[in-house]
Amino acid sequence: MQYLLLFLTTLASAITLDVTSQSDVKSVASTIAYDMMTVYTGNQSGQVPGLLPGGLNCNPNNVGTYCWWEAGAMFGALINYWQYTGDTTYNQVTSQAIEFQRGADDNFNPANQSRSMGVDDQGFWAFTAMDAVEANFPEAGGNAPSWLSLAQAVYNFQQDLWDTDTCGGGFRWQVFSINAGYNLKNAVSNGGNFQLAARLAYVTGNSSYADWANKVYDWMAQSKLMQQDAQSGILYIWDNTDANNNCTDQTNYVWTYNYGIMLGGAAYMYNYTNGSDVWLNRVNEILNSTYSLFFPAEYGGNIMSELQCESTLVCNEDQKSFKAYLARWMAVTALLVPSTAATIVPKLAASAQGAAGQCDGGSTGRACGLQWYTSTWDGTSGVGQQMSALSIIGSTLNRQSIAPLSQASGATSKSNPDAGSTAAKDPTTEHAPITTGDKAGAAILTIIVVFLVVGGAIWLVI
Incomplete structure (x- = not known):
């Protein structure tokens, strides 16, 4: 009888979703958000705001440990959740996390992460700041910098990281040469900077951001990171290329988040650009390739799937969250490029229905898995799966009234184009260089100390 009751309780907890009902979608999103946030302890006494378990020393191959960037992405998802549903439950904890992790230079390069900083890691926190700007998320207030200035500070910091010494340009994956992976120029770092610049151009109307976005995109398009197959027409956005080989080869992995970012x-x-044909063609090229790669016909053609790792359940903790970002940016694309909505909306709806069907596992009977194309829970659970389900289900509440705001259309976050521009680019340069005067002063102080020590010793003897 005990096991029967447990079985019936689990069945009762499983999530069901009617994507045509706003109230049902909001209720399901609330449940998924709640379960996701049970993992987060950063707002508790003695914990670090903005970090998920493992955030100080993460290894994405260890189940249940989450890197710093993914926490930043999670708070972006919570801003989206508030925007979709109007639920303010997580607004305060989101503001606290962003403020704590912004770092001394207000550019999301905090001391507890700076030595292992990736360009892409900073980028995802900057995306969250831009989500706040575009949604008029309540500012932190007081002496805290504005959401817009935080994103601008990341942009300014990364400007000097553009590397023309190899491959004719591009961003390396890692900020500092001491870190493994510094040799790689990858799609998420370059694409992340491209999207950040594009969003800053959109929000502020400043053409210098747009010029930079064009520059980064053009470099990526002529590099090994973006290659179109002549036969199928699919645009492949490869994971990375190696600067040690002058970017003459690439790692042939494709991920949903790279397509979402681009x-x-x-x-x-x-x-x-008010509807430039150049950018419309690029949108459609990326979108159609996204459909071909990540909405496979074997699952009906409308269910999103992580091609490289999902079917075999070998995705690491980073990769389990990737679909969240494609879902969000498909939804944004449907608003910013209205001609795409006719194909995007059915895919978001079908994937949302599938994601809800995967939320029937774990001890609660409603933990979300990865494989949205089956209603049998795949045995996985975690922040990435919850965030992905939250983002795709929330996207069905997408509507023109919550299109990203610009300063021209009502965004109120204050701009600071010079934000973070004086930040040090090297974590080892925490102090000013030693000058001749410094050395002379040190010598004088040393002599004085020697006289004091000797004099004291003589006094003791006497």
Whole structure:
């Protein structure tokens, strides 16, 4: 009888979703958000705001440990959740996390992460700041910098990281040469900077951001990171290329988040340019390739799937969250490029229905798994799966009234184009260089100390 009751309780806890009912979608999103936030302890006494378990020393191959960047992405998802549903439950904890992790230079390079900083890691926290800007998320207030200035500070910091010494340009994956992976120029770092610049152009109307976005996109398009297959027409956005080989080869992995990042950036540029055919063609090229790769016909053609790792359940903790970002930026694209909505909306709806069907596992009977194309829970659970389900289900509440705001259309976050521009680029340069005067002063102080010590010793003897 005890086991029967447990079985019936589990069945009762499983999530069901009617995507045509706003109230049902909001209720399901609330449940998924709650379960996701049970993992977060950063707002508790003695914990670090903004970090998930493992955030100080993460290894994405260890189940249940989450890197710093993914926490930043999670708070972006919570801003989206508030925007979709109007639920303010997580607003305060989100503001606290962003403020704590912004770092001394207000550019999301905090001391507890700076030595292992990746360009992409900073980028995802900057995306969250831009989510706040575009949604008029309540500012932190007091002496805290504005959401917009935080994103601008990241942009300014990364400007000096553009590397023309190899491969004719591009961003390396890692900020500092001491870190493994510094040799790689990868799609998420370059694409992330491209999208950040595009969003800053869209929000502020400043053409210098748009010029930079064009520069980064053009470099990526002529590099090994973006290659179109002549036969199928699919645009492959490869994971990375090696600067040690002057970027003459690439790692042939494709991920949903790289397509989402590039799609979103292109959509912002399309809107910023008032409907440029160049950017419309790029949007459609990326979008159609996204459909071909990540909405496979074997699952009906409308269910999103992580091609490289999902079917075999070998995704690491980073990769389990990737679909969240594609879902979000497909939804944004449908608003910024209205001609795409006819194909995007059915895919978001079908994937949302599938994601809800995967939320029937774990001890609660409603933990969300990865494989949205089956209603049998795949046995996985965690922040990435919850965030992905939350983002895709929330996207069905997408509507023109919550399209990203710009300063021209009502965004109120204050701009500071010079934010973070004086930040040190090297974590080892925490102090000013030692000058001749410093050395002379040190010598004088040393002599004085010697006289004091000797004099004291003589006094003791006497």
